[in-house]
Amino acid sequence: MKLVHAIILFLLMVERAYASVYPLPADNSRLLGEPLSYQVETGDYFQALAEYHDVGLLALMAANPEVDPFLPAVGSYIQIPKQMLLPFAERKGIVVNLSELRLYYFPPGESLVYVFPVGIGREGLATPKVISHIGDKRKDPVWRPTKAYRQRYFQEHGKTLPKEIPAGPNNPFGKYALRIDTSEYLIHGTNQRMGIGMRASSGCIRMYAPDIEWLYFNVPVGTQIRIVDQAIKMSYEPNGAKLIEVHQPLSEQGQISMTSLPTAVNAFIGDSESARIQLSDLLSQPSGLVVTLEQ
Template sequence: MIKNKRSLVTSLSFFIALIFIKPSTATVYEIESENKRLIGEPIIHTVVKGDYFQQLAEQYDVGFLALLAANPEHDPFLLKVDTEVVIPNQMLLPFISRKGIVINLPELRLYYYSPEENKVHVFPVGIGRQGLSTPLTSTVIGEKRKDPDWRPTKEMQKRHFAEHGEYLPDVVPAGPNNPFGKYALRLGTSEYLIHGSNKRFGIGMRASSGCIRMYDDDIKWLFDNVPVNTKVRVVNQPVKMSFENGDKQLIEIHQQLSDLETTKGNVILTKAMQRFVGTNREYWQQLLPVIEKPHGLVVELAK
């Protein structure tokens, strides 16, 4: 009986903590020059009693899967006190022009480049699950909507009926049951949106039907600061590379999304990557474990 009471207290504490977690808003990085792509600094978090991965992901405004990949030795729900967790807050900018919004699907991150400052705002995002991938595209923010209605598509209705034996309502108005949350930004004139969510989980994961999910505070910031007609590029770059200061060779490898149309075979070993790493055997030996199990952290190739 005492054991059951303790378990109940632990469970209640878990859910109370979850309710009161408040994610920080965008992580902002200075861009030193057009020639540099490395931003941020690695953060080491020392675990205290009650810490778990979802709470840390929201606290540091990073994705759940990014946290998991960077710390494969940890149990995400039973972290040991005084152990260290790597917070993946250092990264290389995607290889694309630094304008507007860039969403790199394999790393589950959204970058917004300030038009009047040398700064980039970085957010974790949830994207389409396997079989319902978020499409690669070049478009603009076509519309912004506060308190949007949610109208499930015919395909969603069919899937929900097949899985649950009942249809979804035709329209879900703004409120706690609305999957879009409080704000939505439409990609062009398509059915795909960047939006909030009525669920705490799924940010930084492949969990949506193709739309791009964000934490409530993050989507509010984007809604308030990004105008209609802002350029948006959704890209697939599982490998990012950079020569920093003309000498440092840096590489960042993420798990590839095998169901994207542009992904054929092993995208990790591209010709660009082979040219970048070269023929140095020590470099390849250093990278082999990362290629086999990508952790999404910046690696400096060193002899």
């Protein structure tokens, strides 16, 4: 019965996944949302909670490093990473920030921003940083794996992968896809939920099924897309607060240290010794949560 209950709970949570929609802050602010905590109930585990709250699995784990993601203590509270800073990029079209594994969509003519967790390319098959546009949209896309992918698949599994996989449960693109210009890179659904909020794809951008469906029906062809990589995001807020949000950098970049800080981050921290100590702690264990720097 416990297994049946867990399965039912998981399915209900999957159905209730929803996009995060925020009022667009003023030009002199980058802060979205409020801190959010959740009290763990019987049967909860991080993958189901990530889908329910529409956040990435790794983001949820980073925000709660002391919590067992498979057996969180019932009655305890966990942090849900729904507060964030906008990346440093034009507030236009789609912006994907690789290190934080999030996609932002700024609909034209609206003072809103939609935020979604995404999966990106794994190490060695990185999602490229580009400024481009959505060149095509497809429902029930056919998957035509590249020759290199089929060779790699044969080496890893000892089986020949077909040159074409039709729409259906075996298609890793899911039901909807948006192509970046005319490239081989897509924003698409997936038949592997564990890949959302992780580096698990061959370079494409994966989304939960409800999220890519929403994007498919709301983002027109021609929409600008900008893919950036900002592991550290900062904001001088109108109330004088200095906010910072630190994510684990992509592995091929290596760990960021206090001696290798970008010039902009050094300038933001300034001469405050307490702020430098605070940042050092964040770099050693990035939480992905918005933190107010001591001044």
